Amino acid sequence: MSNLENDITEPPTQGPTPELTPEPKDEQTLLSLMLMGKPLRLITDSESVQSLYWGEQLVSRALLAGKRIAEIAHRFQIPAPAAVQPATPLAISLNLQAQDNNLAFQLWVEQRQQESGLCPMPDGGHLVKPKKSLNLMGLAALGFKLLKSTKVIKAVLAGASVAGYAWLFSFEFALVLIACLVAHEYGHVKAMQYFGIKTKGIYLIPFVGGLAVSDDKINTRWQDVVISIMGPVFGLFMSLGCWLLYGITDLELFAGAAVLSSLLNLFNLLPILPLDGGHILKSVSFSMRSWVGLGACMAGIALGLWVSYSFGLALLVFFLAVGALEIVFEWRQRQHSHLVPLDTYGQLFSAAWYFMVAAGHIFVIMSFADSQNPILSLPMKILGS
Numbered sequence: 001m002s003n004l005e006n007d008i009t010e011p012p013t014q015g016p017t018p019e020l021t022p023e024p025k026d027e028q029t030l031l032s033l034m035l036m037g038k039p040l041r042l043i044t045d046s047e048s049v050q051s052l053y054w055g056e057q058l059v060s061r062a063l064l065a066g067k068r069i070a071e072i073a074h075r076f077q078i079p080a081p082a083a084v085q086p087a088t089p090l091a092i093s094l095n096l097q098a099q100d101n102n103l104a105f106q107l108w109v110e111q112r113q114q115e116s117g118l119c120p121m122p123d124g125g126h127l128v129k130p131k132k133s134l135n136l137m138g139l140a141a142l143g144f145k146l147l148k149s150t151k152v153i154k155a156v157l158a159g160a161s162v163a164g165y166a167w168l169f170s171f172e173f174a175l176v177l178i179a180c181l182v183a184h185e186y187g188h189v190k191a192m193q194y195f196g197i198k199t200k201g202i203y204l205i206p207f208v209g210g211l212a213v214s215d216d217k218i219n220t221r222w223q224d225v226v227i228s229i230m231g232p233v234f235g236l237f238m239s240l241g242c243w244l245l246y247g248i249t250d251l252e253l254f255a256g257a258a259v260l261s262s263l264l265n266l267f268n269l270l271p272i273l274p275l276d277g278g279h280i281l282k283s284v285s286f287s288m289r290s291w292v293g294l295g296a297c298m299a300g301i302a303l304g305l306w307v308s309y310s311f312g313l314a315l316l317v318f319f320l321a322v323g324a325l326e327i328v329f330e331w332r333q334r335q336h337s338h339l340v341p342l343d344t345y346g347q348l349f350s351a352a353w354y355f356m357v358a359a360g361h362i363f364v365i366m367s368f369a370d371s372q373n374p375i376l377s378l379p380m381k382i383l384g385s
Contacts, residue, residue, distance in 0.1 A: 187234030
């Protein structure tokens with residue numbers, strides 16, 4: 001199954017022979033919204049042509065005849081309001097995804113989601129929901145989706161996480177570890193909310209980590225970078241805060257929190273899918289060329305296998321399998337991806353941001369390299385091994 005980005009065509013100009021008039025076509029209005037004071041209308045006709053009008057202006061058109069697709073992305077630009085300076089055009093994107101009996105839509109304005117919902121499924125059968133094979137991963141995803149429907153599950157998972165870590169280590173260590181995980185996932189949630197993406201909140205998974213769950217899809221590679229890196233950024237804020245508190249109070253609990261937070265976030269910055277570093281690598285590399293993205297992500301998988309073997313991280317092998325599936329999906333959809341790629345400036349800025357955050361966590365870990373406490377000096381030994 002594939003998707004489709006809009007095929008923008010100009011409205012036909014009137015020719016010198018007015019006697020040639022087109023035959024009337026049956027039209028169906030799929031969606032009607034308000035955008036900057038003008039109606040935004042999505043219309044389909046009997047020839048399977050989707051036309052998007054902003055006011056009376058045709059801004060996007062998609063030709064669906066002979067296609068069977070799962071997604072459409074209508075993109076266009078409109079003039080900025082007079083009060084906005086500089087008056088650069090606003091980038092608009094209307095994304096559609098086929099569901100069972102209707103279409104899900106998201107309206108984005110300058111990478112911020114403004115509206116979302118459902119609209120009627122057009123006739124013709126060109127938009128179809130992608131088929132999903134029933135496998136263990138699918139069953140696990142379905143089970144977790146059912147668990148997301150109740151807030152009680154959050155408390156149960158959090159309690160199980162605290163109890164599990166306290167049983168393995170100590171109650172104080174468990175609280176520190178949970179605080180590190182929550183700070184990291186809260187960064188992801190805040191980034192999603194910044195872009196107007198609906199979230200389900202934070203879920204703590206015992207002996208696995210945390211998970212920030214969203215309801216909507218991202219629209220650009222830049223959103224993927226920001227959402228991915230804000231977890232380690234908030235983790236760095238916590239590490240530096242605990243580092244300062246340790247300097248003021250001389251309590252090793254704060255030192256342990258600083259070191260543990262930086263170690264966890266630095267691990268998450270490894271360029272391995274589905275870790276945050278892997279998502280950043282994927283967004284940057286696939287914005288260059290598809291084959292560059294494939295090669296870079298496969299190199300990340302190889303790095304992950306080496307790390308798993310060197311440190312005996314069996315659970316990481318499972319995550320690598322999930323990441324490999326994501327790479328395959330990204331490669332197969334490379335010609336039809338609805339994600340807006342990063343420009344050269346975005347690629348360079350994302351890479352610099354990534355290395356700056358990683359350097360910050362390394363600085364915190366190196367600050368305790370000479371500590372007499374073996375726990376505080378352990379992360380530096382791991383980095384030096």
